[in-house]
Amino acid sequence: MADPVGVGKMVEEVYTELHRIAGGYVRRERAQSVQATDLVHEAYLRLARDASPRWQNRTHFIAIAAIAMRRLLVERARARHAAKRGGDNVAVTLDDTLLADAGATPLIDLIALDRALTELAAFDPDQAKIVEFRYFGGLSVEETAEALEVSPATVKRHWTVARAWLLRAMAGPES
Amino acid sequence: MATPLDPGARRQVAELFDRAIGIAPADRVVFLQRECPDTAIRDETLSLLAWHDRTDQFLESPAAQQMGPEPPVHVPPRPAGTIVGQYRIDGVLGQGGMGVVYRAEDLRLGRVVALKAVTSALTKDAARRERLRREARASAQFIHPGIATVFALEEFGEELFIAGEFVPGETLRDEISRGPLETVRVLDTAIELAEALAAAHDHGIVHRDLKPENVMRLPSGRVKILDFGLATVRDTSPSAARLTSDGVILGTPAYMSPEQIRRDGMDGRSDLFSLGIVLFELLTGAHPFGSGNGATLLARILERAPADFGGDPSGDRANGPMRRGLEAVIRTLLQKAPSSRFASAHQLLAALQRVRAGGATVTQPAGTDDAAAAEARRWWRFHQIVTCLFYAAVLIPAWSARRTLGDQIGRPIFLVAVVAIVGAITLRLHFWFAAASLPGEWARQHARNWVWLRVADILLVVALASLGLSVLQTDNVVAAVALVICAVIALVSATIIEPATTRAAFERTPEG
Numbered sequence: 161m162a163d164p165v166g167v168g169k170m171v172e173e174v175y176t177e178l179h180r181i182a183g184g185y186v187r188r189e190r191a192q193s194v195q196a197t198d199l200v201h202e203a204y205l206r207l208a209r210d211a212s213p214r215w216q217n218r219t220h221f222i223a224i225a226a227i228a229m230r231r232l233l234v235e236r237a238r239a240r241h242a243a244k245r246g247g248d249n250v251a252v253t254l255d256d257t258l259l260a261d262a263g264a265t266p267l268i269d270l271i272a273l274d275r276a277l278t279e280l281a282a283f284d285p286d287q288a289k290i291v292e293f294r295y296f297g298g299l300s301v302e303e304t305a306e307a308l309e310v311s312p313a314t315v316k317r318h319w320t321v322a323r324a325w326l327l328r329a330m331a332g333p334e335s
Numbered sequence: 336m337a338t339p340l341d342p343g344a345r346r347q348v349a350e351l352f353d354r355a356i357g358i359a360p361a362d363r364v365v366f367l368q369r370e371c372p373d374t375a376i377r378d379e380t381l382s383l384l385a386w387h388d389r390t391d392q393f394l395e396s397p398a399a400q401q402m403g404p405e406p407p408v409h410v411p412p413r414p415a416g417t418i419v420g421q422y423r424i425d426g427v428l429g430q431g432g433m434g435v436v437y438r439a440e441d442l443r444l445g446r447v448v449a450l451k452a453v454t455s456a457l458t459k460d461a462a463r464r465e466r467l468r469r470e471a472r473a474s475a476q477f478i479h480p481g482i483a484t485v486f487a488l489e490e491f492g493e494e495l496f497i498a499g500e501f502v503p504g505e506t507l508r509d510e511i512s513r514g515p516l517e518t519v520r521v522l523d524t525a526i527e528l529a530e531a532l533a534a535a536h537d538h539g540i541v542h543r544d545l546k547p548e549n550v551m552r553l554p555s556g557r558v559k560i561l562d563f564g565l566a567t568v569r570d571t572s573p574s575a576a577r578l579t580s581d582g583v584i585l586g587t588p589a590y591m592s593p594e595q596i597r598r599d600g601m602d603g604r605s606d607l608f609s610l611g612i613v614l615f616e617l618l619t620g621a622h623p624f625g626s627g628n629g630a631t632l633l634a635r636i637l638e639r640a641p642a643d644f645g646g647d648p649s650g651d652r653a654n655g656p657m658r659r660g661l662e663a664v665i666r667t668l669l670q671k672a673p674s675s676r677f678a679s680a681h682q683l684l685a686a687l688q689r690v691r692a693g694g695a696t697v698t699q700p701a702g703t704d705d706a707a708a709a710e711a712r713r714w715w716r717f718h719q720i721v722t723c724l725f726y727a728a729v730l731i732p733a734w735s736a737r738r739t740l741g742d743q744i745g746r747p748i749f750l751v752a753v754v755a756i757v758g759a760i761t762l763r764l765h766f767w768f769a770a771a772s773l774p775g776e777w778a779r780q781h782a783r784n785w786v787w788l789r790v791a792d793i794l795l796v797v798a799l800a801s802l803g804l805s806v807l808q809t810d811n812v813v814a815a816v817a818l819v820i821c822a823v824i825a826l827v828s829a830t831i832i833e834p835a836t837t838r839a840a841f842e843r844t845p846e847g
Contacts, residue, residue: 283345295394300626317353323394324352324387331386 174221175228177203200225200298219299219307226297230274233296237270269330276329280322287322290315344376351380352387360388413437413452420491422450422498438501441486448486451497464495471497474563477538481531483551483561502559507547507613515620518647518658525614525661526687527558532610533680535563536603543601545609546590547616589622593637593671603680604673610683611668611676618661619644623669641669660690675778712770715840719763722828726756729799729825732817736806739814748802755795762788770841777841792829796822 178200203225281288286308293299293307301319305312340348351371355363363384367377412435417424422439428449429436439450453467471488478484489496507524510516516524528550535542542549542563549561592608594601615623623641624632644662647654664686670676677683733752737745762784769780803818 283342291394317349320356320387321349321352321383323390324383327390327393328382328386 170224171227171231174203174225175231178225178228178232200229219303222297222299222303223293223307226292226299230277230292230296234270234274272330273326276326279329280325284322287318287325290318291322291326294319340375340379344373344379347371347373347376348379348383351376352383355380355384356387360384418442419450419494419496420489422448422489422496424450439498441498447501448498449483449501451499453495453497467495473538473540477534477540479531479534480557481527481559482535482563483559485563499561502551502553502561504551504553504559507550507552507558507617510552511547511616511620516617518618518654518661521614521617522657522661522687522691524558524617525610525664526684526691528560528610528613529680529684529687531560532603532606533684535560536606536680541601541603542606542609543595544590545606545613547613550613589624589632589636591633591636592673594673596633596637602673604676604678607668607676607680607683608670608673611665614661614665615641615644615669618665637671641666656693657690661687664690711836711839712841715770715836716767718828718833718836719767722833723760723763725821725824725828726760726795729795729818729821730756732814732821733799733802735814736802736811736818739806739809739811740802744805745802748798748805752795752798752802755791755798758791759788759795762791781837781841789829792825796826796829799825 200222277288277291280291289308290304293304294301299307301312301315304319305315308315351367354370355366358366363381367380371377371380412427413419413424415424415426419439421441421443423442425438425440425447427435428438435452437450437452439448440446441448468488471485474485475487483502484500485497486500487498489498532542540563542560544562545560551559551561553559590609590612592601592605595605595608612623615621619642621642624635624639625642626632644665647658664683667686668676668683677686730753733749737749739745740748765784766777766781766788769777799818799822803815803822806818807815809815
């Protein structure tokens with residue numbers, strides 16, 4: 161990423177914006193469900209409108225937004241999880257959360273994913289970054305390659321291994 | 336948990352994984368045993384491969400989360416045979432941005448209609464409901480062969496239905512999915528769509544959601560636009576475009592104009608941009624701003640130039656001029672600034688008909704069809720040529736002053752003046768040429784080079800003033816006065832007149 165000094169502040173800014181937009185969706189009852197990437201693009205459009213050159217590079221923006229998005233989603237998942245824990249006990253099992261519902265988008269246990277992703281980042285930051293950009297930022301293989309300045313083939317290779325690795329890590333030690 | 340491996344071993348795992356992934360699961364063990372003596376690495380690779388086989392759609396679609404408190408409500412479509420008011424539902428035609436569209440029979444009039452059940456989320460809000468009524472009324476006011484007619488707005492209790500002409504055929508989306516169309520067919524389609532848009536715009540109705548899914552190709556080969564004038568009811572903001580109240584993700588906002596994305600206020604020219612995308616797709620089979628998810632696609636619409644057209648797939652040389660003409664029209668439609676597109680659908684239509692007739696290729700940039708714009712352009716050209724001649728003429732007093740001043744002072748200043756004059760004239764001729772023959776390029780060329788033009792102009796003013804003031808000490812009064820006057824004229828011309836004529840002639844587009 162271009163400038164490591166400014167990134168933290170930019171993530172903070174995008175996070176605030178995402179948080180506001182997401183809050184707006186809930187309050188206005190406009191839609192009950194929203195793609196994370198829609199939030200990202202709405203944030204992009206809002207921030208891109210102020211002409212600050214920091215936001216001029218779209219790929220860079222989305223890369224930053226991916227980090228903010230991950231934080232937002234994981235925090236929401238934690239909050240929901242905490243709220244549920246009071247009532248009935250939700251044992252989140254692999255089959256429920258990961259592999260159920262072959263047709264529809266399977267629900268993913270974001271808390272477990274976050275934990276696994278942090279673990280992956282400890283020894284393979286590149287792979288973790290690719291997952292962050294692709295899953296949380298909604299970047300395509302080509303766009304991820306552009307953002308990280310590597311070839312699409314490299315992204316695809318890392319992506320494939322990382323998914324297998326994460327799935328295994330999230331499944332826990334039992335296999 | 337995975338056995339901790341050192342970085343070197345992990346690299347080996349990744350490499351083996353990559354090579355083994357194409358091999359049938361049953362043969363992987365043999366392959367790995369042959370390729371890798373280390374059991375730890377081998378086991379790790381096998382484990383990852385086994386998990387890879389289970390990944391399926393894991394993480395493949397970007398993070399989707401329930402952002403709201405309510406679970407999505409799915410309203411099942413009504414079964415065939417259901418009677419709604421005077422209509423009998425025969426089946427589902429499709430699911431649009433506003434709700435389910437049924438094929439139904441109007442039992443009273445005995446005709447087949449397209450019955451659109453507007454989702455309750457859109458009608459719950461009183462203001463929106465009223466807007467929907469108004470829009471439906473406006474669309475029902477006029478009939479055009481290129482537009483699906485609205486027959487009636489029906490309200491049965493809480494529910495709202497729009498009954499409209501049933502249009503048989505297939506959508507342009509179906510057509511595009513089979514690959515690009517022939518140039519002449521695209522051109523004919525473009526002409527029909529331009530006629531329909533012109534008629535609607537004349538009635539003050541803007542489509543706002545023109546896309547291949549909304550255009551039907553009739554069995555007769557003609558096209559008809561669906562859902563006209565109903566889009567203001569929909570929330571067409573970029574974020575809402577992908578959502579319905581029941582959480583179903585619809586198409587991407589891939590056909591929005593830049594001003595629509597920015598919510599800058601839009602008119603019929605926004606439809607022209609959307610039409611440009613549709614025509615581009617018909618002609619090439621691909622979207623001019625590439626694929627991708629909402630965010631990146633929208634950003635590209637805002638920031639990037641459309642893709643190249645590529646060659647004519649049919650390779651038919653005879654089509655050459657027609658294809659180039661059509662491409663020029665589409666490029667004009669895809670201009671970011673509304674003022675750089677055609678001023679109206681009528682002008683678009685005229686341009687398309689010229690291409691069809693094989694007449695002048697349409698290389699006229701947007702807006703020039705306007706008498707006022709043409710006039711402004713003439714003034715701009717006039718100013719450019721006069722400035723060039725004036726700069727050349729200035730060499731005469733400058734040369735006179737240089738001789739009076741002698742080599743030491745005169746020569747360097749004179750040389751500066753000559754360099755500035757040559758630079759300024761060259762750049763002006765370049766702009767002239769770009770405006771005349773590469774209208775699409777003009778804005779970029781101008782944006783890139785106008786600073787240098789200004790530098791040359793100011794340099795010349797300074798050189799002329801210095802020569803004039805220096806020569807004032809001598810008895811060459813004529814040259815001195817002439818030079819000072821020339822310096823003032825050049826200054827006024829470069830800083831006041833030229834920017835004004837340029838703006839008037841080209842209406843500088845906002846960057847974006």
